[in-house]
Every structure is written in C-alpha cells, then in structure tokens.
Amino acid sequence: MEINLLTDTFELWKGKNGFANTPHEHADWYQVTLPVQGTCDLLQNRQTYLLQPGEGLLQHPGTEHSFQVGALAAVIVIKFRGSLLNHKSLGGSQEYRLARNFNPEEITELFRNWSYELLGNETDALMVQQMEFQVQLYLERLLQDDGESDRPGLHNSVSRPYTSDPHMIRVIDYLHTCYRTAVDIESMAAIALQSRYHFIRSFKQLTQLTPYQYVLRLRIDEAGKRLRLSEESVTDISFSLGFSSVTQFYRTFLRLKGMTPAQYRKLTKI
Known part of the structure; x- marks a missing residue:
C-alpha cells in the first residue's frame, strides 16, 4: 500500500x-x-x-x-x-x-x-x-x-440524449426498442454508418456511457418499474430483460440502484 x-x-x-x-x-x-x-x-x-x-x-x-x-x-x-x-445539510449525516x-x-x-x-x-x-x-x-x-429523491434507487434512469444526427437518433431508437434482447456493437455501428471504433467514441461522447452501460441502465429502469408495479418474480424479470443469469441481474441492480431487487420492491411498491 x-x-x-x-x-x-x-x-x-x-x-x-x-x-x-x-x-x-x-x-x-x-x-x-x-x-x-x-x-x-x-x-x-x-x-x-x-x-x-x-x-x-x-x-x-x-x-x-x-x-x-x-x-x-x-x-x-x-x-x-x-x-x-x-x-445541503450541515451537521447532518448523509x-x-x-x-x-x-x-x-x-x-x-x-x-x-x-x-x-x-x-x-x-x-x-x-x-x-x-x-x-x-x-x-x-x-x-x-x-x-x-x-x-423521494423514492430510493431512482437516480440512474436513462434520459434520451439530444442529438441532431439522424443516424445516432436511429441508434437510440433501436436500443430503446431492443434492449431486452441481445444487441451488438456491429449492428449499432452499421445503423450509425460508422466504424466500430468511431461509433463507440461517438456514443460515449453523446451519452457519457458505453453502449453496454446504456443498455444495462435501460434494463434496470424497466426492472424497477416491474418490481414496483407487478408481482413478477425476480427470476422472471431477470430473464425477460436479457440477463444471462439471476446473479448478473442481482449484481447489476445492486450496483446501479444501491440496493437489492427485494429491498427495492419493499421500499417502492405501489
């Protein structure tokens, strides 16, 4: 050290x-x-x-x-x-x-x-x-x-980035439509009419995220909605959103929301 x-x-x-x-x-x-x-x-x-x-x-x-x-x-x-x-709260614990x-x-x-x-x-x-x-x-x-935030764990929602590039708009539309399934860099780069290397750089400059990170956030946003609004099991939500295992879903949810899916459901259930 x-x-x-x-x-x-x-x-x-x-x-x-x-x-x-x-x-x-x-x-x-x-x-x-x-x-x-x-x-x-x-x-x-x-x-x-x-x-x-x-x-x-x-x-x-x-x-x-x-x-x-x-x-x-x-x-x-x-x-x-x-x-x-x-x-914001001098003297208070954060x-x-x-x-x-x-x-x-x-x-x-x-x-x-x-x-x-x-x-x-x-x-x-x-x-x-x-x-x-x-x-x-x-x-x-x-x-x-x-x-x-009034609700815990809602900070990592993905906001659609603004761009005047019609090809990048198509990429964003594609991701918001297909994020539940397997998506790949080659397909996105083809839609953007860019090489793989330049697409990754352009995408991160636009969104401040890699394509993979962006897709994960879309999936976790949707998972949060289902946990709040439905009785679906964590396993069903995990596989329906394209995660390879419940463990991967659990770890990603914990990292992005700051709590487990079960904790999130308990705190935000409508």
Whole structure:
C-alpha cells in the first residue's frame, strides 16, 4: 500500500501487486474502492464482490470491509469525511451511493496528478484547499446523495440524449426498442454508418456511457418499474430483460440502484 495524499477531509491511496488487508471499518470516514487494473475481491458486510476495472463500491462509516488484489492488479481508494460533500445539510449525516461506473483511466490520471502536485506541499494551505476542491468535484460526479429523491434507487434512469444526427437518433431508437434482447456493437455501428471504433467514441461522447452501460441502465429502469408495479418474480424479470443469469441481474441492480431487487420492491411498491 502506498499512501499518497492525506488531508483533514480526505485520504487517497493505491494498493497493488497482491495487496490485501483484514476486515475493518472506519468510524467516521466514507470510502470508495475503485479497481483500476486486474480484479479486486472485496468483502463487504459478509458479502463478496468480484470487481472489475470500472466497477467500484462505496463503504459507509461503520461498514466492515476488506479486499485483496492480484499480483498484476491495482485499486485506488478514496476515503473522505462527510463534511467534504455536506453542502445541503450541515451537521447532518448523509447517505451516498455510487452513481455510475467510473473510468479507470481517468482516476488513474487524476491520482497521478494529485500525487505530483501535493507531494512536498502538504503544508501549503492554498494547495490543500485546491486539492480538496478537485477531489470534491470528482466525488460529486461519482456519488449522489440519496436524500435528493423521494423514492430510493431512482437516480440512474436513462434520459434520451439530444442529438441532431439522424443516424445516432436511429441508434437510440433501436436500443430503446431492443434492449431486452441481445444487441451488438456491429449492428449499432452499421445503423450509425460508422466504424466500430468511431461509433463507440461517438456514443460515449453523446451519452457519457458505453453502449453496454446504456443498455444495462435501460434494463434496470424497466426492472424497477416491474418490481414496483407487478408481482413478477425476480427470476422472471431477470430473464425477460436479457440477463444471462439471476446473479448478473442481482449484481447489476445492486450496483446501479444501491440496493437489492427485494429491498427495492419493499421500499417502492405501489
């Protein structure tokens, strides 16, 4: 483990090359665990998660957790106090969750830049304030406040992006029609009249998501509606929306909604 940045409000460090720790908890710190290379086996509240690069998890204060990474793997951890993001309810406790998958290349580059800028300047108050602001901005994009919605777990709904490109409009229409079935990049790229490479770049620039992430959000949005409005079983919902297994559906739902399908149904049932 190498601790790179430490201030009164956040701590940023990187674990790699077989790093592992024992189960522990933080009394007054939040933590986001962000695998950037290889896989990360994370144990949280006695449940194991096999995280890939781009798949992060949030640990609230008091949450028991531990993780280990492989010999060629790496994970970046950001610990922060609630005061770093507590703009709206000073003095109150906040409940946050991951808003979306993250970009491993982006946080790796940020980690490198922050380490370089702060190294040797830990006593420079202005530098520390600037760094706290940058970390705050990143966390605000990565996390969202669960108090911002009357219904829990409804933050990751997909909004149709605006574009004047008729071919990309056709792609979006195609996804909103066919997301329950298997879709592939080649078909979408053909509709967009672009190469596979340029289509992926264009799509992410338009939606801020990869095509796969966009489809997953459409499926989870529909799953949420069915959980609220119907008596369908989780298994039936899972397979009718194109998931390869109930386990995949469960993990995706938990990551995007911040709770299990059963918890979501209990809290939002109409």
